[in-house]
Amino acid sequence: MSSHTEKEFQDLLKEQASYEEAIGLMAWDMRTKAPKKGIEGRSEVIGVLSSKVHEIQTSDQMKAMISELKGRTSSPMMERAVEEAEEMYLRTVKIPAEEYREYVTLQSRAESVWAEAKDNNDFALFQPYLEKLVDFKRRFAEYWGYEEHKYDALLHSYEPGMTVRILDEVFPKVREALTGLLSDIQASDNKPDPSVLEGHFPKNQQAAFSEEILKRMGYDFEAGRLDETIHPFAIGLNQNDVRVTTKYDEKDFRTAVFGTIHEGGHALYEQNISKDLAFTPLADGTSMGIHESQSLFWENFIARSESFWKNHYPVFKNYAPESFKELPLSDFYKAVNEVKPSFIRIEADELTYCLHIMVRYELEKALIGGEIEVKDLPYLWNRKMEDYLGIIPSNDGEGVLQDIHWSGGDFGYFPSYALGYMYAAQMNAVMRKDIDVDECMEKGNFKPIQEWLRANIHKYGKMKKPLEIIQDVTGEGLNPDYLITYVTEKYQNIYKLSK
Amino acid sequence: MSSHTEKEFQDLLKEQASYEEAIGLMAWDMRTKAPKKGIEGRSEVIGVLSSKVHEIQTSDQMKAMISELKGRTSSPMMERAVEEAEEMYLRTVKIPAEEYREYVTLQSRAESVWAEAKDNNDFALFQPYLEKLVDFKRRFAEYWGYEEHKYDALLHSYEPGMTVRILDEVFPKVREALTGLLSDIQASDNKPDPSVLEGHFPKNQQAAFSEEILKRMGYDFEAGRLDETIHPFAIGLNQNDVRVTTKYDEKDFRTAVFGTIHEGGHALYEQNISKDLAFTPLADGTSMGIHESQSLFWENFIARSESFWKNHYPVFKNYAPESFKELPLSDFYKAVNEVKPSFIRIEADELTYCLHIMVRYELEKALIGGEIEVKDLPYLWNRKMEDYLGIIPSNDGEGVLQDIHWSGGDFGYFPSYALGYMYAAQMNAVMRKDIDVDECMEKGNFKPIQEWLRANIHKYGKMKKPLEIIQDVTGEGLNPDYLITYVTEKYQNIYKLSK
Known part of the structure; x- marks a missing residue:
């Protein structure tokens, strides 16, 4: 003592x-x-x-x-x-001070070069910077150390305990299930009609609906606020000041509504970390993947479910254009769950989203491992997009240059998005043993759901590591089967696929 | 070197x-x-x-x-x-560390006690805290040192170079002129009718007009913003981010319009400090008094003038209720310049405002000098209000407890408000030799005014001390005659007083 x-x-x-x-x-x-x-x-x-x-x-x-x-x-x-x-x-x-300073300078320069390269579809402009960033990160991985794969050292920054060995076992299973499902969906004669969602949605109506949903989720507006921005995010300043931002597209309500719910999921996590951890490094989400599990749980498992809209579609109609008065719930539900391969990750639907992550994971793992070189990225990116999603970007701006992550040296971050989705599916399955989640949604009573998440995940902050959370909550390690079962059942129904 | x-x-x-x-x-x-x-x-x-x-x-x-x-x-x-x-x-x-810590602790406690005392009109609650604060400040004055009066050491914090000797020569002249003018005004048969200003002003209309005026003043919205608050202020975060806040009263547009222009005057000062001074303690207004001269110049000498409204009354009508369509400019101008003694300093008109300051100055000077005691403040406050303004507060909440300053130990701050007004009157007189200020206002062209203030005052930041600025700009020291002449001429006209 x-x-x-x-x-x-x-x-x-x-x-x-x-x-x-x-x-x-x-x-x-x-x-x-x-x-x-x-x-x-x-x-x-x-x-x-x-x-x-x-x-x-x-x-x-x-x-x-x-x-x-x-x-x-x-x-x-x-x-x-x-x-x-x-x-x-x-x-x-472990990183020599001089080398770290050079890296920080490079980062900030690289980000502005990346933005210019993206705007001009000019990968060559960004290439030398990306090469240097990859070199730095290969060296950092050596300084930090790893057991099996250099990339593990980088994964550790975002998802402590996660390894290439685990991902290479899990990701291919998910990828195969999703690509199989995608081809069935594309062959289906029972496609939703997304044009029914078109219409003019005034920004203030979207904001009012978004606020109402955040309140229902249990987001505490006395410990947060909702503002407008260009690239939405949630940020926890302290546990009593966790802010959500969103973006309004007056032609498409989905951007703001699903975006706000997504960020609201992140915010609920931070608002509910135990107050005992204040002013320590433990008062934070335990990993990027667990954080993403919370946003994706609310966005997909709650807000893209039929039960949710049974209660909330009538509420939504109060804020929506006249045309929705006549639109049946089932058509609405199917339309917001349309699956359609597209180029931009952040605009992807729930099903193809993980395939975008696979493309990035495989490329950055190979880059850090020294199996491929930066100059080959545009070609390889387009090949993988074709293989997994069946589409080829027409330029690098909508291809390999679309994400900001690599310009900041953030290699090892992307897998968190897919991991979060798998974690969320596992949590969802376990939660359903404790709570009648569908009944909660149909009654618009999220209290039991929110309380379950608080007690099992949120309150711990960084007191538990990500895989410890998963083990304690679900009684097993990372298991992709829950996600595969969930998407398979959901989309077999929506697209009336043979089972 | x-x-x-x-x-x-x-x-x-x-x-x-x-x-x-x-x-x-x-x-x-x-x-x-x-x-x-x-x-x-x-x-x-x-x-x-x-x-x-x-x-x-x-x-x-x-x-x-x-x-x-x-x-x-x-x-x-x-x-x-x-x-x-x-x-x-x-x-x-110079202040012993332990004593300073005790003082900081007392300050924050005293502020909340003051707020409670004010709400309950209970001076006795606040009295022991105020006594301690006065004791601290008397001791601090000794640590800091002074030549003639203990209060000089405190004045120095807000207005370097200012002394009781100067104030005691200048303030009585102003007070006598103002009280004389006030009694003539109260005896006048030609009083403005403030009821013509009544009406419902939607907040967004007031905000739009306030923004338009700020832009015309030369406030740079790319280096600032306008937000709503309860107690309006302007704040310079850096010279390229100087924010204005305001308060909207939907029954009385004067709060927001004159308030925004006042804070806009502060903000113009900070936006126009030379960029060379960035990240040094010189990148700030040189004193509270000079800062206040800038806000009061814009609020009173510009925005309460007839020339200003010749151009802006038609603009104002675009945002105002229907009733203003028929109201003649002269009635509007007189109504916004109504003089009427009232209890609350921050709601006072242009003429009686300085009298509120005199009450405070005389009391705090005597307190610090040890001539009066804290317990006597409520009685003395009311006597001085009666002597100078002819009205007696019915309780301490609208009397001696109304201002936050003393609860933070800010003795020596109040004179800055009256000094600012005198400085502004001096600057105004000199500016009129260089520029046709009335023509600028009638044309809505504030560029020459703004440039004059930038070149003579703003750009220096703290490179010049307050009395140095006044000397360099006006060729003389603090001179109250300019203010006396200004108010006398203005209110003789409005109230048709014999000259």
Whole structure:
């Protein structure tokens, strides 16, 4: 026991968390409200505060505290906090300071070059930057270390415990099931008619409906807000200030409605992390994949289900154009679940979405592993799109250049999206043993669902690792069968496929 | 020359400015957008960042840099920056650390007690806190030092160079002129009819008109925004992000329109400080009084003038209720300039406003000087209100408890409001020698006015001290005659007083 030092350690964590909260608010502001001329100065301020966070994480003081406290803390919470701090310390100090500085400079340059390259469909412009980023990340993976595959070291940043070995067993199963289902769907004579969803939806009506749904989900507007932005996100500044942003397309309500529910799922997670973890690195979602499981659970398993719309379609009609008055629920339900291969990941339907992830996973794994080179990406991207989705992008802007992730060096992030979907399917199956989820949705009573998620997932924050959450909640490890069963049953019904 | 250390000094100032910018954004957010449950955590974050600012200002590193650089800088800008840093260093380290901590704790407690006392008209509740605050400030004044009057040491925090000797010469002249004018006005048979301004003004119409006026003033919306709040303010986060807030009263457009123009005047100052001063303590208004001169110049000398409304009354009608269609400009102009003693400072008209300041100045000067005691304030407040304004508050909520300032220990701040008004009158008189201000207003062309203010005042930031600005701009020191002449002429006309 060394309670004096434990208090000092908490003070240091609080200082770090304070900088992070200030950075978070500045980031939110830049993406929603900030006047454009102020951005340059604000970015410098973010730079100064970020370097303070980095200083704390790698300080001699932090090192001494970790070594003094490890195994001698007064609570499991403190033990996990020390573990997290050590993990961050080690990952950061393993990279030589000079190399890290070069990497950060490259990142910010690469992002603006990427944006230009994307706008001009000019992969060649971005290629040299991407090559350097891949080189850095290959070296970082060596510094960090790994057991079987270099890419595992990168996966660890987003999904601790996840490996190529696991993904290579699971992803192909999902891919085969989905591509099989997709070809059945494309051959079906019973396709939904998405044109029934067309119409003019005034922004304020969409906002009002989105707010109503967020409230029903249990999102606490006294501990958050909903704002408009270009690229929607949710951000937890502290557990009592978790903000959702959305985008309104007046020609297509789906962008805002499903987008808000998706971000609302992320926000519910952060609002419901135990308050005991405040001002520590544990007051955060445990991984990108678990975070995504929460947004996808609400977006797909709840808001794209027939039971949900049984209750909410009449509510929706209050905000929707006249034309929906006559549209039967079943046509509406099918139309919002139309499956159609498309080029852009973030616009993909529930079924083809995972195939977009497979394309990215296979390419970045091979890149980091040194099996392919950056210059080959456009060609390989288009081949995989053709193989899995049956379509070929007409330019790199709607192909290999579409996502921002690689320009920031974020290799290993993409699998989280598909993992989140699988996690959500597993959770959904288990939840249905405890709760009559369909009845909840039909009654518009989300309290039991929200409470189940809080008690089993949300409250822990980073107290449990992602695979520990999955094991504790579902009694088994990652299992893709739940997702496969879910999509198969759902789309067999919608498209009247033979079983 | 010691250019290496100069760079280090600038880096330290930039770190300090970065914390201040982050704190500024958090403060803006708390007063406009933040969900209420998040406020508590956010306040703690502000506390952490504020203590970092305090640490930097009083650090041994800062002390060493100041002593090494003073008199050896490479530019006048660096010289002033060193001076400012030294001033802040000395004022801060002169107060024993333990005493300062006690004071900060008292401040935050006192503010909430004050709010409760105000709501319940219960001065006795607030009295012990106010007594302690006065004691602290008397001691701080001793630590800081002064030549003639203890109160001078406090004045210095808000208006460097200002003294009781100057104020006691100037304020009585203004007070006598205003009280004389007020009694003539009250005896006049030609009073404006303020009931003509009544009507329902939808918030969005007021917002649209306010925005239009801000744009005409030259406020740059690409370097700022306009939001709604309860207690309006302007805040400069950096020179390219200076935000204005306002409050809408749907029964009385004057709150938002004159309020927005007032805050817009503050904002124009900060937007036009020379960009060379960025990330130093010089990138700020030089004093509270000069800042107030800018807001009052726009609010009173521009927006309450007949010339202004010659151009803008037709524009205003586009946003106003039908009833204004028939209301003649002269009746409108007189009504927005109605003089009527009232209890609440922030709701006072242009003429009686200064009398409210005199009440406060005389009381706080005597308090700090030890001539009166806190317990006597309610009685003395009411006597002075009766003497100067001819009205007696019916309770302390609309009397001595109305302002937040004293609960934060801000003794010495109030004179800035009256000084700002006098400065503005002096500037206005000089400006009229260079520019045909009335013609500018009648044409709605504020460019020459804005440019004059930028070149003579704004661009300097803190490069010049307040009395230096006044001397350089007007060729003389503080002179109350300009204000007296201005109000006398204006109100003789409106109320048709004998001259």
